[in-house]
Structures are given as C-alpha cells and as structure tokens.
Amino acid sequence: MAATAPAAVLDGIRVLDFSRVFAGPSATQTLGDFGADIIKVEEPHGGDSARTFGVTQEVLERFGVSPSYLALNRNKRSIVLDLKSPAGQETAQRLAEQVDVVIHNFRPGAMQRLNLGYEALTARNPRIIYCEFSAFGQTGPLAHIGANDVALQAHSGLMSITGEPDRPASRCGTSVVDLHGGLAAVAGILAALLHRERTGEGQRVETSLLMSSAHLMSYFYTDYWMTGRVHQRMGTANHLTVPNQVFPSADGHVVIIAPTDDMWQRCAAALDPVLDRPEFKTAFQRRQQRGDVIALMTEATSRLTTRELIDRLGHARVNVASLNDVGQAADDAQLAASDGIFEFESASGPIKSVAPPFSLDKSPASVRCPPPELGADSQAVLGDFGFGAGEWEALKQRGAFG
C-alpha cells in the first residue's frame, strides 16, 4: 500500500509534541494526518488530561479513554517522560536534536525552567521550528494568567454576543477558540516549514488563545474601533444582512439566508408574493426594517413544513439549511460523501472521527495509526532516535519515565 499511495506532504517531518488537552493536540493531529511523525510526550501520571475529559464511568469502562481524546489524537505515537527529572529533560533534549518541529502549550517560562526553551533547543538544532501556544501570549499584563477556551470566549467578547437578546450570555457550544487556535498553529508551522525549505532557517512560531479569539472577533473589533458600536446578542440573527437566521416551519425550524438583492427577490417569490414589497428591495432597506421583514417571513414559513421550505427555497437558489442536532449532523450523508469521516480500529472496535478541514489531491491525508495508549511507543520511539537498550535502562533507573 505505502509503495503505491501518493506521498503525504509532511512525510519525513518529525514533531515533538508537548501539548495537552485540545488546542495543541488538534494541531498536531492535522500535521499527523498529512504524514508527519508526531511524538506525543505525556506525563507519567495519567498523561494528557483530555484522556478522561467528560467521560462517564460506563464510557471509561467500555472504551478506556474519552471520545474527545480519540477525536483529536490519531496519527501520533505516545511516549511518557517525567520532565521534572533531569533524566527526563535530557531525553527530551536529545529527541529535540533530531526533530523538525517542537510544539508546546505550557505557560510562558515553563519550558525554560525545564531546560527546553527555544534558546536551549536551537543551540542544539538550529533548523528547529519552535511553536509556542499560550493562553494570552508571551508578554503583556495577562501573559502569566492561565486560561482555556471558555475563558477566552469570555475575555474576547464572543460570549457577550452569543445568546438571546435580554437573556444571559452563552458560550459558543464547542471549543471554538481552541480549535481555531490549533489550526492557526498548523498554518504557522507550515509557513515556517516553507521558509525553512527555501532558506534553511528555522524560527519561532507563536500563537495564543488570545490571537485565535481576536481573529474570530476581528470584524466586530474593527467596527467598534471605527464607529464605537458595541454589538450585542441577537439570538440566531446577525447585524450583517436580513434575512439571515432561524425561522419556524409548520413542523420544526430552518435557517434562511438571502444576503443579496437578487436572492431576496427569489426568496420572496418562493415564499409569499406579499414579501415582494418595494420597501424591502435593497439590503439596506431590509436591515432598516428588520422587524417587519422577519414578522412577514415568519408568517409565511410557519405555513410550510421544513421539507417544503427546503425544497422550495433550494430550487429558487436561496440559501437554506435545516437545524440539526449533533446526531443528525454527524450522520448526514453529505459528510460521508465529502470524505469527511476518518475511521480507525481501536481496542474497543472501529471508531469514527472527523477528517482534517482541508484536503490536497496529490499529497492526501490518511489514517496511519489510531490514537495511542499512554506511553505505548516509548521504547520504539527512543529506538528510532538512536537510544540503545543500555541507555534506556539507565534513563529508566534515573527516573526519566516516572
């Protein structure tokens, strides 16, 4: 198989991955999907804490690990190192000499204290690409503060614009700041690999939950900086265009979006001729008369079933979608038809996970191995990196592996 399959774009790239939980692991999973060898370094007592995030006792007994760990850690090898011990640090340094990329999400200063800072590693391996993934960045008044996805959803103002008007703020239901930040790390590392390919030079890549959340909020910030406008929660609607939100159907809900004047004309014709009013003709007018547009549309959509609305608006080339729950979304045929599902075997049977968010037709992603058990590859990895059996034993005696 390997002989005939096209080469993955990151074949031959080795990544030493000190990251934990969601953001860093989602980044290295994508690098691994495209062929990189990901060495996941875990601490001796339980490893990556995401291994047990959100599990019930029943799930833990059945699968031995959390769904979220399995969702974000395929195509990696796991080694256990006690980075608090000098022997563990020495082992990590020797691994870092032979890798292309290091990534971590410890707090600023922690890697330096472990003798694994950028300066220490670059002295041994000048071509190294060193990705620091922090909460609030490496400098500034909040740099020392720990934070996670929800904290940055709150700090960034994202929570303040999520939820219903006149109700409390809600979080965006998934860990969007983590996963967006993970993808930013992927892009930064790929950019640095491209630079190194051309110049031979390694460098430091930085990303943070702060920058990930600010990037997601960028058009709100520019609006505020320009106009002073502080946008608020709008339920399922937004301030950009009308209609662009959930509407009730006779038997459920649909989302209808008609941002351009042409699409609005088709929408009005398909739903109810009463909507085809001169005062709704332009996007600007529809925003100004948001209340009237929504009220009249709601009357029209309430008379039709979800299926009828989707058929009718779909044929009129108006943007329309059904409001799915998590199960309906996961099982929808379009995801499988788009090669959106990566399946692998685990000890408890076949597991399905979501493909990376982009594809390349000549250097494709694939599943080469399932998410590793804690420390499953310690000896194999050290062997690959030239550690002899005697060295392994000596490091073990000195507490490198906890």
Add this chain to the structure above:
Amino acid sequence: MAATAPAAVLDGIRVLDFSRVFAGPSATQTLGDFGADIIKVEEPHGGDSARTFGVTQEVLERFGVSPSYLALNRNKRSIVLDLKSPAGQETAQRLAEQVDVVIHNFRPGAMQRLNLGYEALTARNPRIIYCEFSAFGQTGPLAHIGANDVALQAHSGLMSITGEPDRPASRCGTSVVDLHGGLAAVAGILAALLHRERTGEGQRVETSLLMSSAHLMSYFYTDYWMTGRVHQRMGTANHLTVPNQVFPSADGHVVIIAPTDDMWQRCAAALDPVLDRPEFKTAFQRRQQRGDVIALMTEATSRLTTRELIDRLGHARVNVASLNDVGQAADDAQLAASDGIFEFESASGPIKSVAPPFSLDKSPASVRCPPPELGADSQAVLGDFGFGAGEWEALKQRGAFG
C-alpha cells in the same frame, strides 16, 4: 524600509483571488499579511458584497465601505473583471498563467462555466495551486446547495448546542465557520506550496464550510458515534469539566475554570474552605455532582467583586477571566501588548484591524497596503502582468471590465 526588513515568508507568491464575503477574503488577507501579492478580482457592479454588509447610511457616508470589509481585506489589490464576458474570462486566464495560487468560492461548476476550472487553468500553468472553497463540498447530495456561515452553524449541530438549556438555539455570535474555514484554506495552500517547493508539482486544495464546521464539532461527533450521546445546550458550561463556566460576582460576572484536581484544590482554598469536600475531590466526582459544586461556588463568588475574584484566583493559579463586551475586549491592553493590532491609513483616517492569528519571528507579517477601493489597481495589475496599453483598451472595448 523594505531593504532592511526581513523577507516575509510569501514574498513573490502571487494569488488570484475570486472569493467574496468573509471566508475566502479572510484567507487571502492572511496570505497577504505574510507577503503574498493578492489580486482581488471583483465584479463590476459594487464588487465584493461585503463592502456594504451591516453598514448604516451614516457609516457608509463617513467611511465609504463597511467595517467588515476593512477588517478582512488589507494587503490586497483590487481589479474589476466582468467574468460573464469572453474578454473578462480571457483576461482572467492570462492572469492565471502567471500566478502561483487561485482561490474561489463560487458554487461547484461555476468556474468551469467561466472557463476558469482547474483543468483549463492547469493546462496553461501546471504548477498552479487551485483552492476551491465551497459550502458543502464538490460532490454529494447537498453539493449544489448554496449556504453561508449561519446555514452551516445550523446544519452542523453547532447551533443546537449553543444557548441556554430549555431555550431556543442561538448562533455563535461571530462567523466562526467562515473564519475557521478561511484558516483551513490558508493551511491547505501553505501545505500545497510546501509540496510544490519540494516536487515542482501544483495541486488542487479543497475546503468547505461543511468541513470547517465538522472540524469544529469533531469531538461531539465522535462522542455521538461512540456512545449515541446527543449533547444539548448548557448555557456557559460544557460537558467536559466542572467548574468551567460563568459565575456571578457581587458586581458582575467572571469565568472560572479548574479542570485538574490540583487546580480545583487551589480554587476551593482561594474561594471558600466549604468547597474543599472529599466528594468533590476528583474531576469525575465534580462532574457527577455538577449541581452542588455550581451552587456552592455561586454562593462564594456572589460575595466577592469581579476584581477580588480575579486577583484571588489569579494568584492561586486558577484559570479565571472577566466577561467582556466587544469594546472592552478590543481595547484590553493585552491585545495591543501582543502585537495583535494592525493599523493602516484609509481615506477616512487611521483604521485598526486584528493581526493574523499566528506570528513568525524571522519572516513576519506586516501591513503593506490598506484594503483597496473597487478596481483601484486594475491598470497597475494588468501592467505588472504584461498587458500593454493597447491591449487594455481593446479588452475594455470588448467589455472585460464591465
């Protein structure tokens, strides 16, 4: 300045950008930030419709364009082409012969009908990287359906898990599917550039709002596929760890997160010794007794001000953040301290925008030019690509520029 500044990683890379609105433009802005020459191709009548998204009459008079356009289109040049005319298509084809990357977000089949499909362009320029950014992907039962960010928030199940329990679903307040998909396109294009650097071979890169939203929902889907669990809305909380949500203070709100048992111990000690109970000791127990943990914490946090909570928990190294509105978030000192703000001059004065979500220390991002006015660079770009003045005039006569 250019002589002494370090080279940006994408210096010399030319991108022909047919994308509109948010997802594609956010991708090409990031490529432009890192040095690529972005040729934004716009239609004759009004150009990118995001130029007027969400603006009031007053904003339009004062700035001439929307804040969201300014937030997502720096470091580009704009040319106007009427792609419905043969002369416009010929012009686009000749530009495509000389670029490294083409990106578009037309519906599947539209570029082929404009004689700008992958096969047509690769015949003229075999090294081309061709990024297709669609709603639901290029094949499958929904491929022909138009959609946008809100549609995919609904389709993916993200909306179903966003909002308060026992209340209607809400959208995530920002265009998260668009912006995440844009970053996926950046990563895909960088990976393809790396592959081309090594092999000389161009290829097709695909991403979609479907894959972007599925990536954001990945751990929910795997959970569902493994256990059948269909997660629901939880306000500001989530199913992964407890506590991990908003709490009331005496004068506002804060987010408090203590995912590990050590951090929980410090949290309990810092807030109120009554929390230090044996039955709350492990993450597993705290999830099982979520209601009790939250009720007791709420009692404790309600007695302290936001400032006191942040100081006290910050010192105890417990993850804590304030719940900011959009203005507080944009103006928070940490964003500026992290070089998170890119400023440029516009016709109406200085404009602030958000930096790309990752940084590279040896091949940095920068602002080279502000977002372009519609068609401002048409003649200059065609000149750079070797079109003579006579050719320009002939193409104009034939309707290439609308």
